[in-house]
Amino acid sequence: MGLWALDCHKEENRQKIADFISRFKTGELKSFTKIAFGMVITYSSYFKHGEFAGMIRTRIYLPEGADAKETAHYPK
Numbered sequence: 001m002g003l004w005a006l007d008c009h010k011e012e013n014r015q016k017i018a019d020f021i022s023r024f025k026t027g028e029l030k031s032f033t034k035i036a037f038g039m040v041i042t043y044s045s046y047f048k049h050g051e052f053a054g055m056i057r058t059r060i061y062l063p064e065g066a067d068a069k070e071t072a073h074y075p076k
Contacts, residue, residue, distance in 0.1 A: 025052045
């Protein structure tokens with residue numbers, strides 16, 4: 001959609017988000033999944049012709065009352 005991820009976050013979180021994006025750009029991080037706010041949220045890097053082209057965020061809402069603990073998963 002052409003959105004810049006830093007614009008959507010509070011000023012105090014922007015450096016953390018910038019570092020997160022930097023890890024995707026270098027290929028150090030390929031995907032990240034967390035459970036928070038009643039959703040499973042996954043971020044994946046997108047490359048076009050071998051160059052970093054952005055990130056894709058997928059949100060899946062959990063059914064009301066689902067017993068999901070807030071967590072984060074960094075694949076190795």
